[in-house]
Amino acid sequence: MNEQRFGKILIVDDNEDLLKAAKIFLKRHFAQVDTETNPDLLPILTHNENYDVILLDMNFTKDVSSGQEGFYWLDRILELDPSAVVVLITAYGDVNLAVKAIKEGATDFVLKPWENERLLATLNSALQLRQSKLEVNLLKDQKQTLQEDIDNKFKDIIGQSPAMQKVFETIERVASTDANVLILGENGTGKELVARAIHRHSRRNREAFVGVDLGSITTTLFESELFGHKKGSFTDAKEDRAGRFEQAHKGTLFLDEIGNLPMALQSKLLAALQNRQVTRVGANKPVDVNIRLISATNMPIYSMVYENTFRQDLLYRINTIEITLPPLRDRVEDIPLLADHFISYYSKKYNKDIRKASEPLLKRMAKYHWPGNIRELQHSIERAVIMSNHNVLQPEDLFLNKMGQAEKSEENVSLEHLNIEDVERILIRKALQKHNGHITRAAEELGLTRSSLYRRLEKYGL
Numbered sequence: 001m002n003e004q005r006f007g008k009i010l011i012v013d014d015n016e017d018l019l020k021a022a023k024i025f026l027k028r029h030f031a032q033v034d035t036e037t038n039p040d041l042l043p044i045l046t047h048n049e050n051y052d053v054i055l056l057d058m059n060f061t062k063d064v065s066s067g068q069e070g071f072y073w074l075d076r077i078l079e080l081d082p083s084a085v086v087v088l089i090t091a092y093g094d095v096n097l098a099v100k101a102i103k104e105g106a107t108d109f110v111l112k113p114w115e116n117e118r119l120l121a122t123l124n125s126a127l128q129l130r131q132s133k134l135e136v137n138l139l140k141d142q143k144q145t146l147q148e149d150i151d152n153k154f155k156d157i158i159g160q161s162p163a164m165q166k167v168f169e170t171i172e173r174v175a176s177t178d179a180n181v182l183i184l185g186e187n188g189t190g191k192e193l194v195a196r197a198i199h200r201h202s203r204r205n206r207e208a209f210v211g212v213d214l215g216s217i218t219t220t221l222f223e224s225e226l227f228g229h230k231k232g233s234f235t236d237a238k239e240d241r242a243g244r245f246e247q248a249h250k251g252t253l254f255l256d257e258i259g260n261l262p263m264a265l266q267s268k269l270l271a272a273l274q275n276r277q278v279t280r281v282g283a284n285k286p287v288d289v290n291i292r293l294i295s296a297t298n299m300p301i302y303s304m305v306y307e308n309t310f311r312q313d314l315l316y317r318i319n320t321i322e323i324t325l326p327p328l329r330d331r332v333e334d335i336p337l338l339a340d341h342f343i344s345y346y347s348k349k350y351n352k353d354i355r356k357a358s359e360p361l362l363k364r365m366a367k368y369h370w371p372g373n374i375r376e377l378q379h380s381i382e383r384a385v386i387m388s389n390h391n392v393l394q395p396e397d398l399f400l401n402k403m404g405q406a407e408k409s410e411e412n413v414s415l416e417h418l419n420i421e422d423v424e425r426i427l428i429r430k431a432l433q434k435h436n437g438h439i440t441r442a443a444e445e446l447g448l449t450r451s452s453l454y455r456r457l458e459k460y461g462l
């Protein structure tokens with residue numbers, strides 16, 4: 001018989017002939033059939049093997065027919081495994097006892113002497129019940145994990161400052177809608193983290209979260225990367241491939257660095273977003289895509305619209321809801337929390353016993369400008385944890401970039417400690433601040449063309 005057999009059955013009865021006969025018959029139908037005459041071994045047997053169905057006699061002592069032993073063992077089995085499925089073996093006159101046992105948790109009963117086919121049918125239903133019970137248990141575990149996830153909603157986004165509370169509120173409010181979200185903020189402020197949190201708390205969370213870094217996609221590969229291609233449509237197209245839009249179907253598409261997309265490509269992106277359809281390179285039929293769109297940029301996107309370097313219609317398509325992440329220097333009250341979080345994470349990772357940051361170090365961190373925001377804080381703490389010999393991190397353990405220190409107290413900038421790049425970065429930041437991110441005016445003031453200013457913005461991550 002080639003048919004695949006499932007199910008582990010244990011039969012406990014004091015009648016050896018009955019056990020032998022049952023085993024011979026049932027082995028043809030189930031994956032494993034074990035027999036036992038001594039019920040005292042039940043706890044150890046059920047502990048060692050994960051039986052699907054236990055076929056249990058009601059009476060073991062000779063001339064006793066009260067069924068008390070069966071009740072006792074039924075109780076014990078269910079105590080050890082509340083999902084156990086127990087089928088009782090009863091004599092003809094014991095039907096009332098068997099009915100009572102079912103009320104106490106037994107699944108079914110079979111009458112002795114039994115017909116093999118009827119026994120098989122009873123065991124098959126019992127096995128199905130066992131599988132359902134196991135599935136329910138699994139679902140309960142999964143539900144609990146999901147619940148824990150919900151309870152710890154923003155556990156990976158650290159921050160208690162009013163600005164971050166506002167961010168959390170917005171995430172909560174927009175996550176369940178399908179609204180397009182635009183996340184603005186300097187480099188390293190947690191834009192991707194927020195995008196992932198929105199996806200995690202959305203109705204699409206069982207589907208894919210697909211991220212694309214538009215800042216690093218070349219113009220030639222843009223369409224194939226986003227919309228996919230047919231085999232042979234260009235030299236490197238060795239096989240049919242779905243693009244990011246299709247990969248994100250039913251899920252969330254995260255377009256990072258959208259402000260870096262050249263104008264020509266912006267129109268192509270806009271068309272796909274408007275039509276909710278994409279056509280693979282080399283194909284002639286568009287396919288429908290159902291995506292939730294989240295975009296992010298550290299560029300001054302509104303000034304870019306004003307300057308005609310970012311399409312206004314594209315901006316309106318992506319910014320239904322806007323979330324602006326504050327730079328770390330504007331929420332210094334979150335620094336101790338973040339520091340603790342990263343110290344404990346990296347201490348564990350590198351097997352060090354570093355407990356916290358000292359007060360003088362926290363003061364130093366509060367004064368620092370953090371041009372690279374949380375990413376910079378995270379990396380400096382990682383380095384400090386690796387290098388430090390202290391149990392409490394000290395100011396000298398943290399290597400901070402001269403730039404960030406200079407800018408926070410610009411009036412005290414001492415040029416001899418800066419190099420040309422440091423100075424250029426300070427001047428660009430000042431010009432942008434003065435003109436509220438207006439690129440043309442800042443470029444004019446700096447004596448640069450707009451495109452060379454953009455190159456520098458990218459270079460310095462401004």
Ligand SMILES: Nc1ncnc2c1ncn2[C@@H]1O[C@H](COP(=O)(O)OP(=O)(O)OP(=O)(O)O)[C@@H](O)[C@H]1O
Nearest residue numbers: 156157158159186187188189190191192193374375
């Ligand atoms: N609030 C936060 N709590 C904990 N970790 C954070 C927080 N914000 C950012 N991080 C961490 O900082 C790093 C940078 O975050 P993320 O990549 O989300 O920033 P980003 O704004 O998308 O950066 P970029 O603009 O450079 O793409 C990540 O390692 C992230 O886990």
